[in-house]
Structures are given as C-alpha cells and as structure tokens.
Amino acid sequence: xxxxxxxxxxxxxxxxxxxxxxxxxxxxxxxxxxxxxxxxxxxxxxxxxxxxxxxxxxxxxxxxxxxxxxxxxxxxxxxxxxxxxxxxxxxxxxxxxxxxxxxxxxxxxxxxxxxxxxxxxxxxxxxxxxxxxxxxxxxxxxxxxxxxxxxxxxxxxxxxxxxxxxxxxxxxxxxxxxxxxxxxxxxxxxxxxxxxxxxxxxxxxxxxxxxxxxxxxxxxxxxxxxxxxxxxxxxxxxxxxxxxxxxxxxx
Amino acid sequence: xxxxxxxxxxxxxxxxxxxxxxxxxxxxxxxxxxxxxxxxxxxxxxxxxxxxxxxxxxxxxxxxxxxxxxxxxxxxxxxxxxxxxxxxxxxxxxxxxx
Numbered sequence: 001x002x003x004x005x006x007x008x009x010x011x012x013x014x015x016x017x018x019x020x021x022x023x024x025x026x027x028x029x030x031x032x033x034x035x036x037x038x039x040x041x042x043x044x045x046x047x048x049x050x051x052x053x054x055x056x057x058x059x060x061x062x063x064x065x066x067x068x069x070x071x072x073x074x075x076x077x078x079x080x081x082x083x084x085x086x087x088x089x090x091x092x093x094x095x096x097x098x099x100x101x102x103x104x105x106x107x108x109x110x111x112x113x114x115x116x117x118x119x120x121x122x123x124x125x126x127x128x129x130x131x132x133x134x135x136x137x138x139x140x141x142x143x144x145x146x147x148x149x150x151x152x153x154x155x156x157x158x159x160x161x162x163x164x165x166x167x168x169x170x171x172x173x174x175x176x177x178x179x180x181x182x183x184x185x186x187x188x189x190x191x192x193x194x195x196x197x198x199x200x201x202x203x204x205x206x207x208x209x210x211x212x213x214x215x216x217x218x219x220x221x222x223x224x225x226x227x228x229x230x231x232x233x234x235x236x237x238x239x240x241x242x243x244x245x246x247x248x249x250x251x
Numbered sequence: 252x253x254x255x256x257x258x259x260x261x262x263x264x265x266x267x268x269x270x271x272x273x274x275x276x277x278x279x280x281x282x283x284x285x286x287x288x289x290x291x292x293x294x295x296x297x298x299x300x301x302x303x304x305x306x307x308x309x310x311x312x313x314x315x316x317x318x319x320x321x322x323x324x325x326x327x328x329x330x331x332x333x334x335x336x337x338x339x340x341x342x343x344x345x346x347x348x349x
Contacts, residue, residue: 082267159332162326162329163329163332163333163336164333164336165308166301166304166305166308166326166329166330166332166333167301167304167333167336167337167340169304169308170297170300170301170303170304170305170330170333170334170337171300173300173301173303173304174296174297174299174300174301174337177296177299177300178293178296181296
C-alpha cells in the first residue's frame, strides 16, 4: 500500500473514492462522507450511551461524556462569558465533529475528512455565518461600528475600514487553513516515513536493521499526531468561542 | 462560619454555575496554547490568510467592475496590512484592553 513502484507516494491517501459500491457511486457518496457518517454515529453513541446510566459515580463511558461536556462548557463560558451558554451546543458539535474526524483518521485504512480544505472551509464558513448573524441579530446596525474603532480620526476611515473588513473576512480562511494544513502535514509525514520503512526493509541484509529507525520515528509521530488531532479541534473550538465573544460583546 | 453564610455562599456558587448571576470577574480560562513555534505558525497562517482574503476580495471587485489589475493591487496591500493587524491582535487581544 505504501510503496508501489518504489516511489514515495504521499498524496494518494487524500484521493476520494466511492464508498458502498455501485450505490455510493450512483449518488457520489465518497469514503469521506462515509467517515463523516461514522464519526457522527460514534459521537452520538458515546454521548447517548454515556449519559444513559445517569449514575452518581460515573462509569468509564459516562465520565468520558461528562469530561467532553465539562471541558467544552468551561471553554465556552470562559471565553464568551455566561451569555455563551446559548452557543454551547454549536461549539460542542463543531468540536466533537472535528475531534472525531481527526482521531478516526489516524486509524489504519481510515480516511481523514478534515484533511480536505473543502470540508474545513465549509465548517469555517458556518462559523463565520453564525457569528455574523449573531452579531447582526444582537446589535443590528451597531455591528458595522466594529469595522471602525471609536475615537479614531474620521479621515483615517478609508484606510481603517477596508483593513478591518479584510481582517474580518480572513477569519474563516485562517480557521480552515490551519486545521487542513495540520492534518495534511501530519498524514504526509506518516506516509513518507512508512514508505521509508518499506523501501529500506528491502535493501538486502542490512535493510531491516536500518528500517527500524523510520519505524521508531513513525511510532513517535503517531503519538504526536494524536496530540495535534486534539489540539486542532481545541483551537477550532476556542477560536469559534473567541469570534462568538466578539459577536456578543462587539469590541 | 455560620450555617447561614455557608448556605449563601453555596447558593451563590450554584447560581453562578447555572449562569443566572454574573461572576465577579470573568476568568480567562482556556487561553490559546502558547509556545514559540505555535505562535509563529499561527502568525504565519494569519498573514497568509489575510493576504488571500484581501487579494480575493480585490480580484472579485475587479471582476465585477471590470478594472482588472488596480483594485486587486490595492487590496493586496490592504490584505498585507490586515495580516499585520491580525498578528497584532494575536499578540495583543482586543478584549484584554478593557
């Protein structure tokens, strides 16, 4: 799988293929969609089965569900303030979807849907639209004051306003590019070192000895990628909360 | 501490937890993770994405108004300025100025 034709082919892992045979092909249902569906099912299962016992002393699954809930709850209320509770379901859903996408993608033969800019940009665009709509709904026309700081001299408006608008528009781009780039970089690295293992392993007698080195690197990388998977979901959630803070408080 | 005070304190805590009462001061829990590399990479993404946003907006306006290179060039510079502004906000968040 790693080294067909003795070359390093690190990018073919991101190609989309159809899932579910001819039915999937007929409706253009890709393996990316299948993994999204799997992630959604796993998330719902963890949360539903986790909270079902409602034990005072939580079991393993229940404490996992409670940990996710409390972590996100602290994050949202810490960033947005106590008004942030209304947006908790939104941030929670985003965080879980991104986290499980990243983590499921690390399993063998799995596909990482967060490694496609189309997916991350769609998520970031949803965040952008929601924060803008929240700001418009809460503050109406005052929202546009966001693009011109109070107390600045009026003759600077032609410079400040375009810069602020572009800065605001750059938010979904930086949000999506960060997640996408991190996931792609991690998976390319994993693939490159995995290919080294196979290529070096075929080099006669000394090959397998040398091949242990990239194998060790890959073991370390998997641990690192697990950290990155969590961290990027966290960054996505916290930036969403910061944008929501700006939308609610408007300054 | 008398029982009355203890009850009041716990009631206050419970009310704060449910968001019924504002906390005395908002704690900045869950700040972005630090580290030199991480900040550097974030700053890079901010600059590049602001440049993309600026150049994209300029190109779209040009496409609409039919004035090809001019607005694109202007908004490219604006995008660069917005990138610097983004990095400035990254280091020096707006809401900490209160």
